Every structure is written in C-alpha cells, then in structure tokens.
Amino acid sequence: MSGEKNLKVALLGCGTVGAQVARILLEDANELAARSGAGLQLIGIAVRNLDAKRDAALPQELFTTDAPGLIAQADVVIELLGGMEPAGEYIAAALSKGASVITGNKALIALKGAELNALASQHGAQLRYEAAVAGAIPILRPIADSLAGDHITKVMGIVNGTTNFILDAMDTTGAAFDDVLAEAQALGYAEADPTADVGGHDAAAKAAILASLAFHTTVSSEQVSTQGITEVTAADVAAASAAGYVIKLLAIAERAEAGISVRVYPALVRRSHPLATVHGAFNAVFVEAENAGDLMFYGAGAGGNPTASAVMGDVVAVARQIAAGAPLPNGSVSQAPRLLDFEAIDTRYWIGLSVKDQPGVLAAIATVFGEHGVSIESMSQQVDAEAGAQLRILTHQGTEAALASTVEALTALDAVHCVLSVMRVEGN
Amino acid sequence: MSGEKNLKVALLGCGTVGAQVARILLEDANELAARSGAGLQLIGIAVRNLDAKRDAALPQELFTTDAPGLIAQADVVIELLGGMEPAGEYIAAALSKGASVITGNKALIALKGAELNALASQHGAQLRYEAAVAGAIPILRPIADSLAGDHITKVMGIVNGTTNFILDAMDTTGAAFDDVLAEAQALGYAEADPTADVGGHDAAAKAAILASLAFHTTVSSEQVSTQGITEVTAADVAAASAAGYVIKLLAIAERAEAGISVRVYPALVRRSHPLATVHGAFNAVFVEAENAGDLMFYGAGAGGNPTASAVMGDVVAVARQIAAGAPLPNGSVSQAPRLLDFEAIDTRYWIGLSVKDQPGVLAAIATVFGEHGVSIESMSQQVDAEAGAQLRILTHQGTEAALASTVEALTALDAVHCVLSVMRVEGN
Numbered sequence: 001m002s003g004e005k006n007l008k009v010a011l012l013g014c015g016t017v018g019a020q021v022a023r024i025l026l027e028d029a030n031e032l033a034a035r036s037g038a039g040l041q042l043i044g045i046a047v048r049n050l051d052a053k054r055d056a057a058l059p060q061e062l063f064t065t066d067a068p069g070l071i072a073q074a075d076v077v078i079e080l081l082g083g084m085e086p087a088g089e090y091i092a093a094a095l096s097k098g099a100s101v102i103t104g105n106k107a108l109i110a111l112k113g114a115e116l117n118a119l120a121s122q123h124g125a126q127l128r129y130e131a132a133v134a135g136a137i138p139i140l141r142p143i144a145d146s147l148a149g150d151h152i153t154k155v156m157g158i159v160n161g162t163t164n165f166i167l168d169a170m171d172t173t174g175a176a177f178d179d180v181l182a183e184a185q186a187l188g189y190a191e192a193d194p195t196a197d198v199g200g201h202d203a204a205a206k207a208a209i210l211a212s213l214a215f216h217t218t219v220s221s222e223q224v225s226t227q228g229i230t231e232v233t234a235a236d237v238a239a240a241s242a243a244g245y246v247i248k249l250l251a252i253a254e255r256a257e258a259g260i261s262v263r264v265y266p267a268l269v270r271r272s273h274p275l276a277t278v279h280g281a282f283n284a285v286f287v288e289a290e291n292a293g294d295l296m297f298y299g300a301g302a303g304g305n306p307t308a309s310a311v312m313g314d315v316v317a318v319a320r321q322i323a324a325g326a327p328l329p330n331g332s333v334s335q336a337p338r339l340l341d342f343e344a345i346d347t348r349y350w351i352g353l354s355v356k357d358q359p360g361v362l363a364a365i366a367t368v369f370g371e372h373g374v375s376i377e378s379m380s381q382q383v384d385a386e387a388g389a390q391l392r393i394l395t396h397q398g399t400e401a402a403l404a405s406t407v408e409a410l411t412a413l414d415a416v417h418c419v420l421s422v423m424r425v426e427g428n
Numbered sequence: 429m430s431g432e433k434n435l436k437v438a439l440l441g442c443g444t445v446g447a448q449v450a451r452i453l454l455e456d457a458n459e460l461a462a463r464s465g466a467g468l469q470l471i472g473i474a475v476r477n478l479d480a481k482r483d484a485a486l487p488q489e490l491f492t493t494d495a496p497g498l499i500a501q502a503d504v505v506i507e508l509l510g511g512m513e514p515a516g517e518y519i520a521a522a523l524s525k526g527a528s529v530i531t532g533n534k535a536l537i538a539l540k541g542a543e544l545n546a547l548a549s550q551h552g553a554q555l556r557y558e559a560a561v562a563g564a565i566p567i568l569r570p571i572a573d574s575l576a577g578d579h580i581t582k583v584m585g586i587v588n589g590t591t592n593f594i595l596d597a598m599d600t601t602g603a604a605f606d607d608v609l610a611e612a613q614a615l616g617y618a619e620a621d622p623t624a625d626v627g628g629h630d631a632a633a634k635a636a637i638l639a640s641l642a643f644h645t646t647v648s649s650e651q652v653s654t655q656g657i658t659e660v661t662a663a664d665v666a667a668a669s670a671a672g673y674v675i676k677l678l679a680i681a682e683r684a685e686a687g688i689s690v691r692v693y694p695a696l697v698r699r700s701h702p703l704a705t706v707h708g709a710f711n712a713v714f715v716e717a718e719n720a721g722d723l724m725f726y727g728a729g730a731g732g733n734p735t736a737s738a739v740m741g742d743v744v745a746v747a748r749q750i751a752a753g754a755p756l757p758n759g760s761v762s763q764a765p766r767l768l769d770f771e772a773i774d775t776r777y778w779i780g781l782s783v784k785d786q787p788g789v790l791a792a793i794a795t796v797f798g799e800h801g802v803s804i805e806s807m808s809q810q811v812d813a814e815a816g817a818q819l820r821i822l823t824h825q826g827t828e829a830a831l832a833s834t835v836e837a838l839t840a841l842d843a844v845h846c847v848l849s850v851m852r853v854e855g856n
Contacts, residue, residue, distance in 0.1 A: 020719070024577060035576050035644070130574065136720035138566075138574030146558065146566030148463050149452065149740020216463070274726060277705050291448070291737035292564035295727035298702060299720065309719035312577020325753070 005038040005323055009315070010070040011045045012090055013080035014063070016304030017104065017131070018045070019055040021078060021311050026058070036316050037323035044070045068093065076318055078311060079103040088112060095119045095127060100322065102314040104131030104307055110205035110221035113212060126321060128314035133206045134159050134283040136306030137299040138313065144213045147289055152214040154288040155253040156426060159206040161281035161301040162197035163229050163249040165189045167266070168279050170237045171246050177232060189281055200228035200264040203251045210285070211253035211262040217337055219253075219262050225342040227265040236421045239352060239392050240268050243380070246276045250426055254345070259338035261345040267426040268350050275427060286427070343401040348377075350394050351407060352420035357389035361415040365391065368413065372406040374398045390420065433466040433751055437743070438502035439473045440495055440518055441509040444732030445532065445559070446473070447483040449506060449739050454486070464744050465751035472498045496521065504746055506739060507531040516540060523547045523555060528750065530742040532559030532735055538633035538649035541640060554749060556742035561634045562587050562711040564734030565727040566741065572641045575717055580642040582716040583681040584854060587634040589709035589729040590625035591657050591677040593617045595665070595694070596707050599674050604662045617709055628656035628692040631679045638713070639681035639690040645765055647681075647690050653770040655693040664849045667780065667820050668696050671808070674704045678854055682773070687766030689773040695854040696778050703855060714855070771829040776805075778822050779835060780848035785817035789843040793819070796841065800834040802826045816845070822853065 011022055025032070025042045033039045045058070046067035064070060067090055071077055077094040079101060081087045088108050094101050096119060103109065109116070109129050120127040130140045134157065143152065158164050162184060169180045181198065184190035196202045204224040211219040229249050240247050245268040253262045269276050274296045278284040283301025288294055300306040355361050362379070369376055375396045383389045395403065410416050439450055453460070453470045461467045473486070474495035492498060495518055499505055505522040507529060509515045516536050522529050524547060531537065537544070537557050548555040558568045562585065571580065586592050590612060597608045609626065612618035624630045632652040639647040657677050668675050673696040681690045697704050702724045706712040711729025716722055728734040783789050790807070797804055803824045811817045823831065838844050 024719070028577075032577065136717075137723060138570035141574050142566035142570060145745055146569050146741040147737065148744035149456075149460065149742075150737040274705070277702070289564075289737060291452070291733040291740070293728045293731075293734050295565060295725075297723075297725055299723035303721075305719040306721050309575065309578040309717060312719070313574040314577075316576035317573055321752075324749075 007075040008043045009076045010074035011078045017307045018080040020304045020308035036319035038319045095125045098123045100126035100318045106132035106205040110208040114218040131310035135301040136309045151290040155210045157251045157285035159251045160203045162190045165281045176234045200226045203264045207251035225263040229266045259340040261340045267424045273427040348425040349403045350423045353391040354417040368409045435503040436471045437504045438498040440507045445735045446508040448732045448736035464747035466747045523553045526551045528554040528746045534560035534633040538636040542646040559738035563729040564737045579718040583638045585679045585713035587679045588631045590618045593709045598665045628654045631692045635679035653691040657694045687768040689768045695852045701855045776853040777831045778851045781819040782845040796837045
C-alpha cells in the first residue's frame with residue numbers, strides 16, 4: 001500500500017510542538033507511510049524569522065519565511081503558529097485550494113470553526129484539530145466518531161492544566177491563590193501573563209469546541225459563560241474539603257430538553273467523583289451519554305510531545321482518507337439546538353456567608369431561600385474568634401436566576417455581614 | 429447529504445445488546461442518516477428460534493431464522509450472536525460478498541481477527557469490533573487511529589468487570605474469594621459458570637485484540653500467558669493493602685526492544701495509580717505512548733446499552749466510509765515484532781512466605797535471592813500466634829525466569845514452610 005501516493009506536508013510554526021512534529025515526520029517516515037497508505041514528505045517549515053534560534057537537529061534547508069509559498073505546494077498543512085492571524089488566513093488559503101489542515105489552534109477553532117469546516121467541505125478538504133483540546137488525550141474523535149450512534153447529554157472537563165495545577169496545590173497545601181500562582185509561574189506551569197488560563201478563557205475555547213462536536217451544532221467561545229479561578233480563596237478550598245469536595249475549574253457542555261448550555265466556572269466536585277482524582281497539570285474529560293453511561297478520558301493536557309502525538313494522529317487520519325481516495329464529510333450540523341441563557345440553566349449553589357452570631361439569623365436566612373423557591377440540602381455553621389460566624393450552605397438544584405436572586409437578597413439581610421463565596425456544585 | 433444512499437443492515441442475534449441496537453436503528457433512523465451520510469435500514473433480525481421470548485416492542489416481521497438469507501441481502505451485518513460458530517462462518521460470508529461487519533465477538537476476533545481482517549481487505553469491506561473490548565469505552569479506535577502517529581509502549585487494562593467487582597469487594601470488605609463470587613453471582617455480576625471471567629480467559633481475548641492493534645501485529649488469544657484470580661486470598665488482599673497496594677486483574681500488552689509480551693494476571697497496583705481508583709464492575713485501560721505519555725480511558729465495561737453504544741459508533745463509522753465512496757484499508761500489519769517467551773519478560777514479584785520463626789531465616793532467604801541475581805526492594809515480617817511467621821517480599825525488576833527459579837529455590841529451603849502467594853507488581 002505504501003509508496004503509492006506521496007503527500008507534500010507543510011509545517012507552519014516550529015515551537016516545542018512544531019519541532020517535535022517535524023522530528024516525527026522525518027524520523028518515522030517509513031512507519032508513517034505504512035500506517036497511512038501514503039508517503040508523508042515534509043516540504044518545508046515556515047517560521048517568522050530565519051535568524052531565530054532553531055532546533056539544530058532539523059535540516060536547516062527546510063526553513064522558510066514564505067508561508068503562503070509553502071502552502072501553495074502542499075497537500076497537507078499543519079498549522080502550529082497559534083493566535084488568530086495570520087493563522088486563520090493561512091488555514092483558509094490551504095482549505096480553499098483543497099489541501100487538508102491539521103491545527104492545534106483552539107482560540108481560532110472556537111471562534112471560526114464553523115466557517116472553516118464549511119470551507120473544508122466545500123473544497124473536499126479535511127480539517128482536524130484533536131490537539132486543540134486536552135493535548136494528548138484522544139477526546140474529539142471519540143466524541144465525534146465513537147459516540148456518533150449515541151446521544152451525549154453532558155461533557156464536563158478539566159481542560160486547563162495551569163488552573164488544575166493551582167487548585168490542586170491549593171487543596172494539597174492550603175496555600176493562597178496568589179502564592180500558588182507565583183509557584184506555578186516559577187515552575188513553568190503558568191505564563192507570566194496568566195489571564196487566559198486563570199480567567200477561564202482557554203477553557204472556554206475548549207468548551208465551545210467540545211459542545212459543537214458533542215451536540216452537532218456550532219458554539220463559539222463568545223457564547224460560553226465564563227468565570228475564572230482568581231476569586232477562589234484558601235478558605236473556600238478548606239471549607240469544600242471539610243465537606244468532602246474539591247474545587248475544580250470545569251468546562252461544561254450540557255444538553256437539556258429546552259436547549260444546550262456551555263459554561264466554565266470553578267465548581268465543587270465530590271471527592272469520590274473520577275474528576276476529583278485528576279491531579280497536577282493533568283487533564284480529564286468526563287462524558288455522559290444515554291447508552292454509553294459515564295466515560296472518562298485522562299492524560300497530559302499540554303506539552304510539546306503529548307500535543308505532537310495528537311497532531312500526528314490527525315496527520316495519519318488525513319493521509320489515510322486521502323490515500324483511500326475520498327475525504328470523509330466534515331462533521332455535519334444536523335440540528336441547531338437552542339443555546340440556553342445562563343440564567344435558565346439548573347445548577348446547585350454552595351454559598352459562604354459571614355453572619356452575625358445572634359439568635360434568629362438562621363431563620364432569617366432560611367426564609368430568604370424559601371421565598372425564592374430554593375431548597376437547602378445542608379447548612380453548617382462555624383464560629384471563629386477572629387472571623388466571627390460563618391455559614392456554608394449547599395442548595396438543591398435550582399435555576400441560576402433563582403439562585404442568583406437568592407444570593408442578592410441574602411446580601412441585603414441585616415444579619416449577613418457579607419457573602420464570602422458563591423460556587424456551583426457539579427457531578428452527583 | 430442524507431438520503432443519497434440507503435444501506436441495508438442485517439442484525440444477527442437479539443439478546444440484550446442486539447435488542448438495544450435494533451431499537452436505536454429504528455428510533456434514531458433520521459439522526460443516524462444525518463450523521464452517516466447514508467440511510468440505515470434494518471432489513472431483518474436473525475434469531476435461532478422464532479418461538480423464543482422476544483422484545484415485543486420490535487416489529488415482529490423483522491425476525492427470521494434464516495441468517496444466511498439475510499446476509500445475502502445486506503450491505504452491513506451486525507453480528508451479536510457470540511461464540512465461535514456459526515458467528516465466524518456468517519462474518520466470513522458477509523465479508524466475502526463485500527458487506528461490512530460490526531461485531532462485539534471478542535473470542536472470535538482474538539482467535540481469527542487476522543484472517544477476518546485479511547478477508548475484509550481483500551473484498552473492500554470493513555470489519556469493526558469496538559464493542560469487543562471494554563464495552564462502551566472507545567479504546568480500539570483511539571489506539572488504532574488517534575495514536576497512529578505515536579509509538580505505544582504499553583497497554584494495561586482492567587477489562588473484565590466481573591473480576592474487578594470481585595477483587596474490589598474483597599479489598600473493601602475483607603471477604604474471601606468464594607464468598608464474594610457467590611455474592612457476584614447472586615447480583616448478576618458473575619455467571620453461573622464463571623470460568624471464562626475468573627480464569628482470565630475473557631481478559632486474555634481482549635489482551636490479544638489490544639496488543640494486535642497497539643503494535644500493528646497479530647496476536648492470538650492462544651499466545652497470551654494467562655492466570656486468573658481464583659487463587660487470590662483475603663490474606664493477599666489485606667497484606668497488599670497494608671503495603672499501599674490493591675490487587676487488580678490486568679491485561680497487559682508491552683513492547684520492549686527484544687519483542688512484545690502479552691499477558692493476563694492479578695497484579696499489585698499502587699493505590700495512587702489511576703487504575704487503582706477503578707471500582708466495581710467498571711473497566712479502564714491505561715496506555716503509555718512515547719509522545720502522548722500516560723493516558724487512561726474509563727467507563728462501563730459491559731451491559732446492553734453501553735455495548736450497544738459501541739456497536740452503533742462502529743455502524744456510523746462504517747456507513748460514513750461507504751457514503752464517502754471508499755472504504756479505509758483495514759489496520760495494516762506493518763511489522764511483526766517477536767512475541768517474547770513469558771520467561772523472558774521483566775517484572776517484579778511480591779512473594780508471601782510462611783517461615784520458621786528462628787534466627788538465620790532472613791539470612792538464608794536473602795542468600796537465595798542473591799544467588800539468583802534478584803534484588804529485594806523491601807521485606808516485612810509479621811508474626812501471628814495462629815499463622816506463625818509470615819514474610820512479604822517485594823523484589824526489584826527481574827526476568828520471569830529468574831524470579832520463578834528464586835521462588836522454586838525458596839520452596840526447597842528448610843526454613844520455609846510454604847509459599848503463600850506469588851504475585852506481580854505493575855505500574856510504577
């Protein structure tokens with residue numbers, strides 16, 4: 001089978017992932033040809049600046065600054081530049097001439113995936129982006145293919161390694177957010193500007209991609225309700241732990257009768273839940289489907305080699321399809337379920353209150369819950385010489401709107417000093 | 429896209445899985461057509477006996493006892509009869525006429541997979557069997573496709589729900605094997621004749637399938653070194669637990685420089701390892717790859733609905749390929765790595781000995797290890813009024829041959845009453 005076709009591969013970008021992809025293409029050429037049914041010839045590596053320090057082990061004649069020229073000759077384009085432009089322009093140019101594209105660009109796919117998928121279908125090209133979500137973990141293909149004969153009801157993932165490292169360290173050591181963030185930056189687990197990670201934006205892009213595939217629809221990252229972890233305190237983590245929970249930043253895509261909801265926020269997860277056992281910078285995606293039941297996919301969420309593994313899986317898949325002579329249709333959008341307003345979704349709240357330590361306080365608080373139709377699952381009080389009286393209240397399920405207005409009314413109560421924290425609870 | 433092609437689907441077998449597959453094909457017909465790019469028309473369900481009690485909700489006119497007649501008309505055949513024959517004969521007949529086949533028949537694929545794959549390739553048909561390993565968990569496709577650009581070094585799975593239920597219950601309750609087996613039988617987690625499960629044979633078939641896909645080769649279930657869990661005692665479980673381990677029945681496919689090894693045995697797994705957190709009848713497969721690092725896939729390993737989900741994922745995949753006009757080549761066997769003798773593989777032993785409680789015993793035992801070139805990682809002694817002195821010895825890595833001859837020499841020692849247990853340790 002091998003050797004019949006020879007595919008010209010252009011690589012855009014040569015950072016940690018790109019350099020490893022180039023090495024694999026060069027070193028494993030024979031094996032890849034045998035597995036793909038087509039030869040994969042790396043014809044060039046486009047970089048921004050030829051003078052920049054580059055992997056000395058790679059053939060220097062492959063490097064070029066002429067990305068458009070490289071794309072013009074290629075059958076397969078691997079985009080690992082990141083960012084919106086020129087990556088988006090290059091991908092569009094490749095697909096428009098019928099070349100297939102593999103990318104790990106989550107921000108771009110989360111914003112323009114539908115448009116680029118349509119362009120691919122129109123020109124008989126393939127667009128694959130397994131590396132965009134959860135690094136090495138094969139998650140997009142299982143969702144799009146293996147579960148294609150099932151109905152996915154919920155996807156719930158720890159898809160950002162930096163925030164999981166931080167929350168896990170806070171849980172293990174009791175340290176404060178700022179201290180752990182500084183440590184994560186020193187260790188290279190967090191960037192100098194950590195906003196995209198700790199603000200939940202990276203997770204939101206991945207949530208949009210997961211939702212689009214799981215529900216055969218189009219969700220853009222702009223439609224994801226997003227809350228980061230910057231306001232999670234050591235006290236929250238300790239109180240959650242005492243109640244048998246751990247706090248995780250979750251990317252959630254959920255389907256209900258009325259429509260779908262896609263959201264990112266820090267949430268309490270019971271210690272016995274499989275997601276609670278995901279430590280350090282690891283990622284995991286929990287999937288609930290009508291027939292399959294509960295599934296979990298676990299692995300390294302980032303890093304040059306793991307991400308290169310995901311890219312190469314897509315490269316072989318693309319090559320196999322080209323070798324077989326007919327590209328598969330790109331994921332069809334069979335329905336467009338309504339995206340629910342965040343206020344309409346059902347969730348559970350865990351509310352921390354600083355209250356006056358006097359008779360009648362509990363009754364006043366319970367009354368507010370009752371008036372808003374929110375029922376309480378459990379309430380625990382802690383009185384501390386320094387901090388005063390603190391209440392932690394876990395609610396039963398209610399709409400975001402009802403829960404939010406309950407919290408607002410609690411704030412107005414004379415007996416309540418302040419709301420210490422409001423967090424959601426996920427995974428029963 | 430949908431409605432352009434109409435594929436005739438024949439279902440062989442209508443047990444728990446088959447009935448659910450039939451329901452999905454009938455109830456979700458429109459959605460499946462949209463996702464596949466081809467209509468899927470269930471043309472008949474072949475059963476052994478028309479008088480047997482059947483799902484009353486399914487159209488009775490679909491049932492027939494004429495499997496060969498049904499196959500003759502079909503584009504896609506779903507084989508859910510189980511057992512070697514006539515299932516093997518039917519699958520061969522379907523593939524030979526160019527019809528694609530989906531099966532969950534692990535015993536058949538583990539023994540005749542290579543032959544059937546060759547038949548499929550020869551006739552341009554597809555053969556898929558995701559349901560054969562670990563029920564609903566998408567594991568074969570991630571191994572064969574997502575990791576196709578990586579090198580898998582080890583696959584280590586809890587792939588038999590019955591034995592995991594039994595070992596987990598022994599670990600949780602301290603009960604003996606026979607008592608837990610009886611309970612599992614009463615709960616329906618174990619069959620009246622549990623030999624295939626507790627003897628490790630079911631896991632061995634799955635190990636053969638996993639090894640064949642992970643290493644692009646052909647391993648038959650007959651080549652798998654297999655040991656079941658019938659000799660695991662409550663004392664083993666308790667001693668392992670005290671040392672920070674849990675005992676799991678593992679299906680292992682491993683690649684070393686010299687060749688590959690495929691084996692099934694109960695092994696000690698450290699409590700902090702992801703596989704240790706797999707409870708009850710759940711399944712999980714741990715995969716180590718050069719670039720991807722450690723991955724784990726977790727979910728329900730059996731049951732009508734989960735298995736039907738895996739079958740339907742394969743049905744959609746087959747239909748998409750047919751709709752696209754060209755079947756993908758079936759998994760190519762690019763190399764045939766040597767299958768190592770069990771004696772040649774490296775492993776670690778955990779040995780329980782009943783010994784005389786007298787001076788010089790430890791020295792005599794340590795000398796035996798030294799003479800066989802096996803080094804000891806840790807040794808712990810427990811003296812019990814009833815049981816006498818017991819030693820638990822954990823070795824460093826050594827070949828099976830060296831470890832086995834060490835145990836043989838220990839048995840011959842005057843100071844050793846008997847060998848209580850020998851178990852391997854996996855997952856560092």
